[in-house]
Every structure is written in C-alpha cells, then in structure tokens.
Amino acid sequence: MTSRDGFQWTPQNGLKQGVPSIGVISPSTKITSNTPWDVIVIGAGYSGLTATRDMCVAGLNVLLLEARDRIGGRSWSSNIEGYPFEMGGTWVHWHQANVWREISRYQMGEELEPSFDFSRGVNYFELRTDKHSTTMSHEEEDTLLATALEKFVNVDGDMGRIIVPFPYAGFHNPDARKYDKMSVLDRLNVISQSLTPNERTGLESFILLCSCGTLETTSFFEFLHWWALCGYTYRGCMDCLISFKFKQGQSSFAIKFFNEALSTGSLSYAFDSPVKSIQDEDKKVTVTTRDGRSFTASRLVTTIPLNVLNDITFNPPLDPIRTQATKIGHVNQCVKVHAEISNKDMRSWTGISYPFNKLTYAIGDGTTPAGNTHIVCFGGQHNHIQPEEDVNATKAAVTSMAPGNMDIQRLVSFPGIPLFEEIANKLKVFHNWSKDEFAKGAWFFSPPGFISSSLDALRQRHGNILFSNSDWAIGWRSFIDGAIEEGTRAALTVKEELRSTRLRSHL
Template sequence: MATNERDGVSRRKFIRNAGVVGAAGAAVAAGAVSLGTAVAGEKRGAKNVDCDYDVVVIGGGFAGVTAARDSMKNGYKTLVLEARNRLGGRTFSSEFAGHKVELGGTWIHWTQPFVWAEVQRYGLKLKETPEPFVEEQQTVRIIHEGKAVEPKLEELIGISKAIKEYFAHAPKLWERPYDAKHSWKELLAVDAMSGADRFAQLKLTPLERSFVDAYVSGIAHTTSDRASYADVARWWSLPGWNMTAFVDAIGRYSFKDGTISLINAMVDDGKPEVRLSTPVTKVEEQGKRVLITTQGGETIKAAAVIVAVPMNVLPRIAFTPALDPKLVEAAKEKHSGSGIKVFIRTKGKLPGDGKRIGVGGSEHPLNILATYAKAEDHTIFVGFGADPDKLDIQDRDAVQAVVSSFYPDLEVEECYGYEWTLDPYAKGTYCSYKPNWLGKYYDHFQKDRGRVIFGQGDHGEGWRGFIDGAIGAGGQAAMRTHKLLG
C-alpha cells in the first residue's frame, strides 16, 4: 500500500476509533455527564475580584486533573478546559475483545510515589499483566538476522549481562533521579549521545545488541538513534538499577478498572468544574488577571492559569506576552516519543501454559510483543513499535505479518489501537527527550511566568512522561499557584 493511501485509510479509521470512547472512557465523574458537556463544579464564588474563576487549568490529563483537584482543596474556584470529549489526556481507557485495555499510559508501581499515593488514597484495585497473572515460564523470541530465534540459556545469561553493561553508567548519571542538577556535569558529558551511540562503546554479540536495542526503542518509543541515552538511563535508575524492578515498574501492575478510575476519583473528590470539547486558543495576561479565549469565542477571566497540555501542542495556543522562545522551539521540534501501541487478539487458547514475548530491534515494526491477557478461546497481545510508518496498526493483514515473524502459529483475528501521533491534542506519545535536549532546553521547561503556571507531565524530575510524573507535575503546579494567589 502506498504511503498516501495508508495515511488516508489510517486517518479515517483513527477518526472513527477516536469517537469510540466506550463505557470506561466516556465517564468523567462516575457517569455524571455526557460527552461534549460540562461537569458542574462545587458552587463557590471566585476569591479574586473581577475574575470568573480563581484558577483555570488548560488540559484534562492526569497533570491537569491533579492540579484542579488540589486547587479546589486549596479553596479556589477552579475550571478545567479540555479540548477532547473525554478526560485522561494520553491515557485512554477502552475495551477490546471483552477486555479492559489502555490505549495510552498504563502501568504503575510502588516505586512511583505520586501515583501510588493516589492508589492508597482512593483504595483503587490493581491487576497484573498478563491477566490472569501466574508465575510461569516465558518463551522469548528475538528477531536476529531476519529470523526469530529462541535464545539458549547461555545466550540469555549474556543478554542479562549486556543490559547491565549498557546501563552501567546510570547510577552515576542519575544518582538522584529526582535531582538532575546533582549530577549535571555527568549528564551533560553524555547529553549528545543517542541510545544507539552507546552500542559503539560496548562489545556485544549481534543477538545481544538486537535485544538491548529493542528495549531501548521500547523505552523511548522511538528508534534508538533518536533517543537520548541520558533519558533512557533515567528509566533504569528510577526503580533501582536492576532488571526485575525495571520490568515490574514499567509493565506489570495497572488499574483493574482502568486509568479512568483514578481520573474519576480525583474529579469526584475535588469537584472542579470541567468543560469538555473546549480547546483554548489564546491566553493573555492583564495585570492581576488572565484572559483565556476558547475556540468557541468565549473569554474567561482567571486569577491564574495552569498549563497542563502536552509540550508538542503548546504552539496551538497564542500567549501574550509571548512564551520563552526555547519552549516554542522545543515544541515545534517535538520530543522523540512517537511510536505505536497495538492490541492484538489471536485465535484460540495460547498453546502451552506459559506466556510469550517477541523482541525486535529498532528496524523491526514491533520492538516488543507480549502476552497481555489469556482466555479459553483467544489470547490478547500488546505490541510496541518505534516508528508508525513501519506498521499500520489498523491493518489486520499487516499486523498478522509482523506477528507471524515472531510466532507463525498465531492467527490474528483483530487488532485495535489509537494513533497518538495523529491526535491534534497530543502529536506524539509520552515524552522522551532527544540527544542534547538536557543542555539546550532543561532550564526552560516548567518555568512559570507571572500568572501563567506550567504543570506539564512531560517535564520535571523523576518519572516524567509517566502517569506518576504527570500527577507530580500537577500537584506541584497547584502548590505554586497557591503560593502566588495566597
């Protein structure tokens, strides 16, 4: 299929799929509203004179919802303006083949302090991947020299050593993963290095390189040559510099009732006003207030604004005074997170009692293919790829060909995914920094300006780019807003 044909078909399917929010994703506050309408907040007047609201939050992902909940608890009349017809941002609870799935951000862990505190606060239930989870044998196949091979025991041992060697510098680069400046000199020394550049420093077998390359691509959600080595090393450092914790932290535990269950709990707890399908076009500071103009032409007056939109879409909003040119430059350049995530239903019960994983390097359409859920008459797999141009996730035949490259006995019945790179309010997946971004942009991110507060989950310390990082960023933005408004 020609590229322009593929884009046309994908876009049509994407637009259709984007409208299917499903029971899990449609609810905003325990089913309190319909799509495209508003959630009435707690009735209170604005504290600040000549303002409709004390705080307006732009963006209804985890950062924005956290900022709104906390601002309400701080006593401020708060409004959330979300461009989409749902809350959640780059998380998206849905259903596929009778299973609850997450089309965006999914997994959480107790090494992620902000999200884990929310799980404890609201008593939310978790599930494990694959579902049902059983400690069982895992079959691994690696694409090596164009063919899928099952590594022998000694090769698996070599791969384990290769991973440790690849991340050997991580403890020094990120001795304190929540304080980049603590090891700033060390980070700047490798700032220009890509994930692929690191391979040139190591003596790995082709099989070992293929495996490590696949994980680097999966981490950054882009090809390893476009990923920052320093940023990838951060992932390894956050759960404690070991493979078991790393795998569990990024791919084992998720919300039993979907990420939307936490969004709903936060909204119900804080009771901010929420307006869906309300894109913002302009933000203008005027002394002791800020004017926010929506796409529909409404002007809203607020004492402070919290910006919680993905960095790639920041240029959609006209700011007066103008934003820091470096912020605009970074947003137009776009972060490197731009891959694909696809759910795949295969026919019949998974042969044997174990689970399967397929691994392919940057050049392969899917870098990771893993068992997600098992049933008596089918199996659900989840796949991650670094480059959306290499696989149309809406094309069953194309997905079948890639799945067969790992496991020829698997018959694909249907596939399902959301193309975040085509979403006008995301323009990418989770945020991964590019080489040279730390030195070039780090000091410009999350810098407030007057009454405009930046609380984007794409930036900050720790688990930025994750659900945890978004909650942390939103909470900190709310605290700074409280300090500003008093």
C-alpha cells in the first residue's frame, strides 16, 4: 500500500506523491459499533496505538481517528526495493523500558540490527570545521566526544547523577530546575576555557544532533535529562540514541499494536479523518472532523502533538498555561538526509562537519540491496536548510561531510526533496516534517524554561479529555518509548474510570 505521505522520484515517473509503507491501513475506515463510544482516540502514532490497544484488550469500545492514511505518526518507514528508509524515529534500545517491553512482548528482539559496522572499510571518523579537517580512529572519536560531554554535563562532580538522580523524575532534585533556565550556550560559556577546539566542535554538533534547535534555543536541563536516561555516559548515549534499529523498519513494529487491537473485535477506526474541533460536556465528549462528521464518547484520548495542538478548537478552551505552551512549541526542526553512495568502504565512516555546513553529523547506517553504502546525515535549526528548496545546497552539504568520498547514488531526505538529475534510474523518497501539517517538527526538544513552566500543565486532563503524547512524557520524552509510556498512562486512567460503568452494564 502507498501512503499519501512522502514523495518519491524515479526517472520513469518523475516526482510522485506517496511512498509505499506497510503502515498504510486498508480499508481506511472500519466502523463496527455505534456512537456513543466508550472512548475515542485521536492519532495512530505509538501513543495512540498503545492507548487503543490497551483499551481494546480491556474490552472497551474504541474509535481510533487518524488524519493520515497510515499508522506511526512521526515514526514510519517506507520499504522500497527491500530496504526500509526510516522516515522518522528510528532507533530503540533495551534500556528504554516501555519500548523494550513491547519488543519483548511481540518477540521482536532478534529483529534488530546495529547501525554501526566498524569491521571493515575506511573505519575512521572525519572531523571538519571551517578551518581544519582531520581523520581519527573511532576510539579517538569516542574519547574526544566522551571527554567533551563529561566536561559539559559534570555540574555536580558526579556526571549529573546528583542533579538528575532519577531520570524518570527530572526535578526530583529541585536544583535541577536552575539548569532548565539555562540554554546549552549558557553552559558552554561556563566551561569554554576547558574545551579544546575539537572538543567544542564535537560537543556542539552532538548536542544539536539531539535537539535540532540552536545552542540558544536548547534547554541545558533537557540535555541533562537525555544524558541521565542514557546512563550518564557517552557510550550509553550512543547505545540508546543511534545504534539499534528494526531490520524491517519502524512500521513493522507499529503494525503489531494495531493488529492486536483489531484482533480483539473492539476496534473501530477511521483514517483520513483530520479533526477540527472537540467539545467537552458533562458526561461526554464530541469530536468533529474537518469534513463534518461527529463522534461522541465517554472519554477522549488525544495524541495530537504539541506543535499542532492549537490548530484544534477546544470547547471549553484549554487552560492558559497549556495554550501558551502550544504557542511556544518545541524547537526541533530536524533535517535528516539519507544518502546512498557507491563507496562500500564508507560503511564504517562517521563524520562531523560543523559549524559551517548545513548538515553536521553523519554515520554509515547500512548497506542497501544494491550494495551501496547508506549514510544518514543530520542537521537542524542551526544553519537550517529545507532540502527540497535548494537541492544543490543539500547535495553540497552531503558532499562536504566527506569530500571525495560522497559519490551520491540516491538521496532520501527528512525533510526535503532530493532531485538530482544525475541520479538516473534511481528512486528517491522523502518526508518533509517541518511542513507536515500534522507534526510541524520532528521529535520534541524544549527551549529553556519550557519544562519547568509547562510540563505539569501539558500532562493534565481537561474534563473528559486525556492528553497523551511523547512530547510530555516523564521518561524518554521525545522518543517512541515516551509515546508508549503516555499511551499506557491514558489507557489505564480511562479503564479505571469506565470500569464501574462497564461492569454494571454487564450485570
């Protein structure tokens, strides 16, 4: 099945909207029960899928509404020529409790593979700055980045462990709040005299890989929170953030949730159904779609992301703190470009090109069925580029990561449209998240002060409406794990509240 999301370009057909994905659901609507529902879920990303599945399994009568034609939200994979291009969230790790519990439950542990392969080929790290370029071994790369990161996070003499002792309770130590007032740049200014130029380059590039904002717009606390979640080490960060992915792509995981929900017989769903407004009343909540259909339920779980939440009309209106938070939004405008290059030896390459380049961090991520090397490159708000708006600049940014070695055969970008005439008889796919009306950005990353001021409010209910999204998870906020954490939380609340009603109706 082919999703409307994304584009692909082939010499035969030129540019066509749509990318094949196993996450596309057909038929797009299946309604087996009548209004009023026990619960409506808006959004079929991991948060919505988890909430839907848990409530269906519990016997609740669930209607799932989704704006797109596919599941997965900000995590989905195309599958073209046998190779899954990850259009959004990619990596998972067994230290992520919620995601791993599900991988374990669906017995998919053996379906992961490592992104890195340092067993052959060039096997070096390439560090390029405005003035200098150098290559070093991956051991030297690790030492450089570990040393720099340790200087950065070591606010307490114990690598952040005292300030964030419980990563699932970020402000357990109240002193952590002051670091949320600081930007990453503020912290860099404190330690600037202790960093070598290479350390500073590597450090800034790594931080911006995480936030995809700028040094000024990235909360220092939020970075400390990631660091704590990853076990307070650089190696832990690499393991948890960018090492292990699904051989068959993210959509092979997401579909498990959907299929389990469907198998209960309790699920109705309607894809292609963007929501316009939500009306909450005493004992019910009514959702109206853009095309004028209305659905009513006892409870609503909305998983609409932070950056698009204020596109929906709520009646009664949302509280002022939440409204203000949605106006601020998060800062992540990730640019992710997949390059397929013919140099097989680049499989073991990693590189940083910063600050001059429009893509700043890249790694060898796989070998395609054609035998080419797959390189994944990241950029963000720093030196921002919209790949499809200046294709030559995008190509230059990729090439500049490793001049002389980037013999590009194919580009896949996130966001952005690669259109290189010289890439004959090759297919190109992309998904522009920044311009995606249902996301307006990639994974959550907070600006200074945001978590302190807004997290609690974002987690609150609003009458019969529960809000569930990784953007305001407690633990792996921004991650698939956080989405599952949130969906679990919403489902448990709804189940507890509706249980007495349900039991009565069965007697």
